[in-house]
Amino acid sequence: MSDLTDLYQAVILDHNKRPRNRGRLPTATRVASGDNPTCGDNCTVYLRMEGDRIAEISFDGSGCAISQASASFMTTQVKGRTADEATARFAEFKDIVTTGRQPEDFSEVAAFAGVHAFPARIKCATLSWHAAIDALKQPDQPLQS
C-alpha cells in the first residue's frame, strides 16, 4: 500500500477530513458545477468577485477523498487571486497531477503529485478546479436562493 499512502498522505486526508471553505457561499456572485458521471462525484464552486479578484470562494458537493481534498486545497490556492493568476495555478496543478512532477513552490501540492500514478483518479483531482474556472468565466450576478 506504499504507493497509496504516498497518494493519501497527510495533506490529502487532512483536507478531506477538515475541508477549508466548504459550504454554500450566500454572498456569491458566480457559481458553477461539475460532475464526474463515472463516479457520481459532483462539485459546486461559489465565488464572490471584487473586480477581477476572488474575494471569497467556497465549494460544496460529494466525492472521494481526492476530489474533496483537491476542492478544499483549490480554494486555499485561488482565494485573493485574480482570474488570470487562478487560471495559471490550475495549469500548474493539472501538470503536477498528470505528470507527477514535483513542484518548486507551494509545497502542499506535492501530495497531489501522487495522483498521476492513478490515471482513473486525475478527473477526481481536477473536478473542482474545472468548476472554479467555469465560474470565473461567468458574468457577475447575485446567487439565486
Added chain:
Amino acid sequence: MSSVFPDLRPHFPALHQTVNGKPLVYLDNGATSHKPRAVIDALVRYYERDNSNVHRGLHALSMRSTDSFEAARARVAAFIHAQDQAEIVFVRGTTEAVNIVARGLGAQLKPGDVVLTTEMEHHSNLVPWQQVAKATGATLCYVPVLGADGEGGLDLAALDTLLTPQVKVFAFTHISNTLGTINPAAELCRRARAVGALTVIDAAQSIGHEPLDVQALGCDFLAFSGHKMCGPTGIGVLYGRRALLDAMAPDETGGGMVVSVDYQGARWKPSPERFEAGTPHVAGAVGLAAAMDYIDAVGRESIAAHDHELAAYARQRLAEIPGMRILGPTAGQPRAGIVSFALGDAHAHDVVTFADQDGIALRGGHHCNQPLMRKLGLPSTARASFYLYNTREEIDVLAASLLKIQKFFAG
C-alpha cells in the same frame, strides 16, 4: 457447499495473473465475468474455420456459419425453455434488448396508460421506459424498495394498489445488481398478468447464476447479456413470446430483416430476423452457446448455491468490520452473489483504489442505479460480486484488505 463445488479456476485463463504484485482476486462479476477456455476456443474455432456472413450466402462457409448461428439460437431457446427458437432475438446486450421492447411496446401506449417498474432498476431498465413515457404521455410508476438499507426488497403489498388495469407494462429486474435481492419474479408476472399487463424481466444478473425457465416465470419478455455469464461481450438476447414479437415494429431497419423492398417501402420478416438488421454478431452467438454448455455442465443449481454461500460468508465477514454498512438482504435472507457496502467515512472510490493495490477487483460508484442510491442517502457504494470460480479464501483476502482500509481512514 464450497467443499463439494468443483475448482473451476484452471478453466479461466484471465484469473491467473497478479495485479499490483498480488494474485488477482476478481470480485467484479456483476459487471462482467471472465471467460472459460471452452468459450475462448469456440470463438477462435469459429473465426479460424467457419467465418462467413450468415443467411445470404450459398457457399460452404456461409452455410456453416448460418448453421452455427442458428444452432446457437436453438441452444439459447433450450437454456431458458422458450417454446420456439423464433422467440430468441440476438442483440448486443440487455440494454439493447430493453430498448427494443420499450420502443416496440411504446408504439402501443397512450396518455393514461401506466408503465410500472421498480426503484431498484439498473439504468438500462429505467431510462428507456422514461423515454417512452415522455414520448407517449404514459405515466411511469415505481414499486418502492423497503428498508433504510434496501433490506426489505420490493414492497409487494404496494403492488395491489399499483397494479391497476391502466398498467400496460411491468418491467422489473430479476436480481438487483446493487442490493443482491432476488425478486419473486414468477409471482410478479402472475400478478401483472391478472390485470392484463405485459411483463419484461431484466435477467442480466440472474441468467448465468440461477436456474431460469421463462415458462415457469410466466414472463412475456426477458433480456440478458452474454458477457456476465462466461460469454463474449457484444452479444445478448431478447426473449419474447412469438405473437408479441411479431406484433412489434422493428427498432432498427436495413438488410437481413426485410421480406421485400421497393422504392416506396418494405415488408418485415417475422421474428427473430425482424429485429436483427445488418450482419449479426455470429461469433458472439457461437461463444454464448459455448458459455451455456459450460454453465450447464457445472449445473445452475450448484452455481446458485455456491454464489449464495459466498454472499452469506462475505456478508458475515464484512459485518465484522467497524463502521460497515451493508445494503440489501439481512443475514439469513436469500441473497444473490452480490454484496454492496459503504465503509464508514471512506468514499467508495477510495476503497476500490485501495483494494486494487491488494489485487482485488471491486466496483465502486452508483452501479448505474442513481435514483436508488439517492433514496438510500449514499453517493456511491463499493460492491463485491461473486461467481463460480470465487472462493471463501478470496473473501478472507477482501475482509483483511477492507479492515486495513477502515483503519487507514479512521486513523
